[in-house]
Amino acid sequence: MSHLPQLTQKILLSCLLVSTLCLADENIIAVNKAEVAIDIDGKATEQVWNNAQWLPIDKHIVGEYPSSDDFSGRYKLLWDEDYLYLMAEINDDVLFDQYANPTEKYWDDDSLEVFIDEDASGGMHRFSFNAFAYHVALDNQSADIGPNKADGSSNFILLNDHVKSQWRRDANSPYSITWELAIKLYDDSFTLKGTHMPVKLTKGKVIGFMLAYCDNDGSSEREHFIGSHDIKPKDGDKNLGYIDAGVFGKIKLQ
Incomplete structure (x- = not known):
């Protein structure tokens, strides 16, 4: 040149x-803005959901790729000043929740996992709140990993005040459920002590985001883990979302 x-x-x-x-x-x-309030009831009957596009949950992360009879899923997103809204349609032939304790091996129960990086900065977050990996269980409780305990062991915690969720079965299809979530976003100054205000959402904001589903039909460990975004494997492993926010995708509020 x-x-x-x-x-x-x-x-x-x-x-x-x-x-x-x-x-x-x-x-x-x-992601379009919701101009009316959304009732988190698992029904998704608000007309404003028609303004959101369907996106697939079809990218392999862990286990064999499931047949369509075993699992399939898709989702939509909306937002307002206070929440990122998520609606997911999940087709799963077996809903399985083997651990009553919501912080015990929650990744081996059926659950919806929502990955959020409020400022889309990427980086490691496994033992910090640089980003979040909310495991939303069938009992609608949301678990994540917090900073290590004083003895150095992992600290599995509940962040139920971050995520409001509800799901319902489709009356015409016993294997189909609709899941609605309203998610508050917190920046990386969040800690488990004191009071922290969620971030107000505004037009033009870019957020790190990924969605996945843990599918277990009755085994000791989950059989499939399927996500919304392709993940480049590291040492043959694609299960990196709970460690590194750099593998998330990005959404932009409009």
Whole structure:
């Protein structure tokens, strides 16, 4: 390019930059605003849900890829100033919840896992609140990993005040459920002590996001883990979302 006039070089570089940014934006999911309040009742009857696009839960993470008779899923997103709203349609032939304690091996029960990185900054978060991995169980409790205990052991915690959820079966299909969630977003200053205010959501905000489903039909461990976004494996392992927010996708509020 050095033999071209300087002005021409600048124009070409500018075009290349714009093209690169546009390609990057193609991977960001646009989320519409909910202009009316959404009742979290598992019914998803509000007309405003029609303004949101269906997105698939179909990317392999753990286990064999399930048949459509075993599991399939899709989801929608909306937002307002206070919440990110999620509606998921899950088809699962067996709903399984083997642990009564919501902080005991919750990843081996059927659950919806919602990954949130409030400022889309990426980075490690397994033992911090740089990002969150909410495991929303069939009893509608939300578990995650907090900072290690004083003895260095893992600290599995409930963050039920972050996520309001409700699901219902489809009366015409015994294997189909509709799940609604309202999620408060907290920044990385969140701790388990004191009072913390959730972030107010605004148009144009970009958020790290990923969704997945833990599917177990009665085994000691989950049989499938299927997500909304492709994850590049590290040492052959795709189960990285609960560790590294850099594997999340991104959504943009509009």
